[in-house]
Amino acid sequence: MRALCWTGAGRVAVRQVPDPELRNGHDAIVRVRLSSTCGGDLPLLAGRAPYLADGDVLGHEFLGEVVAVGPQVHRHRVGDRVVVSSTVACGSCWQCRSGAPWCCDNGNLVPEASELAYGQAVPGAFGRPTAAGGFAGGHAEYVRVPYADVGAYGIPEPVSDERALFAADAAPAGWLAAELGGVHPGAVVAVWGAGAVGQLTARAASLLGADRVIILDPLEDRLRMARRHTAAETVDPRHADIPAELRERTGGRGPDICVEAVGPAWDGRPRSLAGRFTGAAERPRAVYEAVHSCRKGGTVVVLGEFTGQVDAFPLDAVGAKGLRVRGARPHGAGQVPTLLERMARDELRTEHLATHRLPLEEGARGYALFRDRRDGCVRAVFSPDLPPAG
Amino acid sequence: MLARLAGARPRVNPADLHTGAPPAGGWEVVTINRPPNEVLPGGRRPEPLRRLGRAIQVDVWPAPAGRGTELAARIRPGATLPGLAAHVAGDDPARVVRTALRQAKQFAETGEVLRADRSPIDRGLAG
Ligand SMILES: [Zn+2]
Numbered sequence: 001m002r003a004l005c006w007t008g009a010g011r012v013a014v015r016q017v018p019d020p021e022l023r024n025g026h027d028a029i030v031r032v033r034l035s036s037t038c039g040g041d042l043p044l045l046a047g048r049a050p051y052l053a054d055g056d057v058l059g060h061e062f063l064g065e066v067v068a069v070g071p072q073v074h075r076h077r078v079g080d081r082v083v084v085s086s087t088v089a090c091g092s093c094w095q096c097r098s099g100a101p102w103c104c105d106n107g108n109l110v111p112e113a114s115e116l117a118y119g120q121a122v123p124g125a126f127g128r129p130t131a132a133g134g135f136a137g138g139h140a141e142y143v144r145v146p147y148a149d150v151g152a153y154g155i156p157e158p159v160s161d162e163r164a165l166f167a168a169d170a171a172p173a174g175w176l177a178a179e180l181g182g183v184h185p186g187a188v189v190a191v192w193g194a195g196a197v198g199q200l201t202a203r204a205a206s207l208l209g210a211d212r213v214i215i216l217d218p219l220e221d222r223l224r225m226a227r228r229h230t231a232a233e234t235v236d237p238r239h240a241d242i243p244a245e246l247r248e249r250t251g252g253r254g255p256d257i258c259v260e261a262v263g264p265a266w267d268g269r270p271r272s273l274a275g276r277f278t279g280a281a282e283r284p285r286a287v288y289e290a291v292h293s294c295r296k297g298g299t300v301v302v303l304g305e306f307t308g309q310v311d312a313f314p315l316d317a318v319g320a321k322g323l324r325v326r327g328a329r330p331h332g333a334g335q336v337p338t339l340l341e342r343m344a345r346d347e348l349r350t351e352h353l354a355t356h357r358l359p360l361e362e363g364a365r366g367y368a369l370f371r372d373r374r375d376g377c378v379r380a381v382f383s384p385d386l387p388p389a390g
Numbered sequence: 391m392l393a394r395l396a397g398a399r400p401r402v403n404p405a406d407l408h409t410g411a412p413p414a415g416g417w418e419v420v421t422i423n424r425p426p427n428e429v430l431p432g433g434r435r436p437e438p439l440r441r442l443g444r445a446i447q448v449d450v451w452p453a454p455a456g457r458g459t460e461l462a463a464r465i466r467p468g469a470t471l472p473g474l475a476a477h478v479a480g481d482d483p484a485r486v487v488r489t490a491l492r493q494a495k496q497f498a499e500t501g502e503v504l505r506a507d508r509s510p511i512d513r514g515l516a517g
């Protein structure tokens with residue numbers, strides 16, 4: 001089959017790779033119809049740790065049609081249209097059963113890698129380094145989906161592919177951020193980043209009854225899109241003193257919930273010379289601003305996937321203001337079915353985020369547009385069925 | 391330390407599994423979201439641990455707060471792992487024990503052990 005493979009720092013190319021096979025009784029094989037770029041891919045693409053290997057297939061957000069199922073798959077059959085959650089979870093361990101599938105114990109093929117990095121094995125995901133327990137990704141004609149009853153979700157008939165695609169990762173991430181942040185009717189929420197995840201966080205906050213939602217992003221086209229598709233107010237941080245602006249808009253209290261949805265530096269490349277040698281990650285400015293701006297006793301949710309340790313974190317403010325700081329990885333079990341229902345009821349629209357639709361063969365161009373945020377690109381999505389441009 | 395922890399809780403099938411001196415460190419432990427009688431059906435060690443034979447000690451006890459069963463294993467002092475396991479272990483035999491425990495956990499919880507894709511080399515090149 002054809003798949004978009006990582007071929008070295010900053011490079012991707014379509015290659016012929018073996019078709020995936022059913023390897024476990026719980027596996028399904030999905031023929032991909034659409035897959036999306038995501039900010040979490042960029043540090044990997046740039047060649048930052050954890051490292052991709054030459055030939056690893058990218059893409060953790062995809063949907064398609066089931067073409068084969070293992071004997072232990074009971075919820076899906078051949079022909080089903082499904083969207084697949086980005087994180088691989090088993091559905092049976094204590095973490096999964098107690099509602100935290102993003103902490104699954106069994107979804108990783110190389111648990112030693114994250115044990116070494118984080119002290120515990122975290123679940124694998126599609127399109128992540130195989131050396132770190134990841135699975136071949138969705139920028140391909142076919143994908144093997146382990147624990148398919150848990151990770152794949154049937155898409156209700158009225159929901160288009162372009163809409164349902166965002167139920168794989170971006171919409172659940174936004175929903176999870178709003179839930180973990182404790183968004184409630186009357187809450188005031190600030191979201192850093194007006195990409196797909198930021199916009200969907202804002203939308204989730206509105207649907208959960210937030211009184212005011214404020215999105216911050218330096219890109220005017222994204223702010224315009226956010227104003228049109230979410231009920232959010234927008235702030236361009238280039239022209240604002242952020243904490244002062246947020247104080248003014250929140251009666252001097254500061255937002256109840258601050259969500260970082262910017263992710264790592266856009267190119268994943270350390271800016272400083274020292275950083276280039278040590279591999280240190282870019283300082284997550286949005287997290288600092290969120291901690292600084294958040295109201296006393298409020299909650300900061302960090303959604304971005306950072307690729308290294310962060311020093312000089314404002315721990316003093318976390319203590320002095322009594323903040324709650326939460327991290328999260330989306331996994332569908334808690335969110336996808338209800339998000340798909342909301343999509344079917346037209347409460348949640350996401351198709352506008354797929355600004356560029358390209359054949360798989362134009363993967364390199366798609367990632368460049370997405371990375372550089374050129375041409376109004378919010379998400380480049382790929383379809384293996386589109387013929388390559390002659 | 392583990393002995394003390396274990397002693398504080400009711401043991402399951404200690405006669406079958408507990409051999410020789412009480413545990414004194416060097417244990418690898420996983421928590422399995424299943425009752426003890428499913429983790430060790432009929433008191434028998436699960437397959438991934440059985441493969442390591444007499445070289446390892448195994449112990450179980452219920453996990454707190456309804457989290458299932460804690461399954462512990464360690465290489466018996468002075469023992470060497472059998473055959474292929476010894477070869478795989480190299481200079482980190484504890485890793486073999488960890489892997490076996492993890493597989494026992496996956497098997498008990500999900501009914502199978504998660505397998506990687508076959509590499510192109512395994513399949514005799516692309517096709
Ligand atoms: Zn994503």
Ligand SMILES: [Zn+2]
Nearest residue numbers: 090093096104
């Ligand atoms: Zn699990």
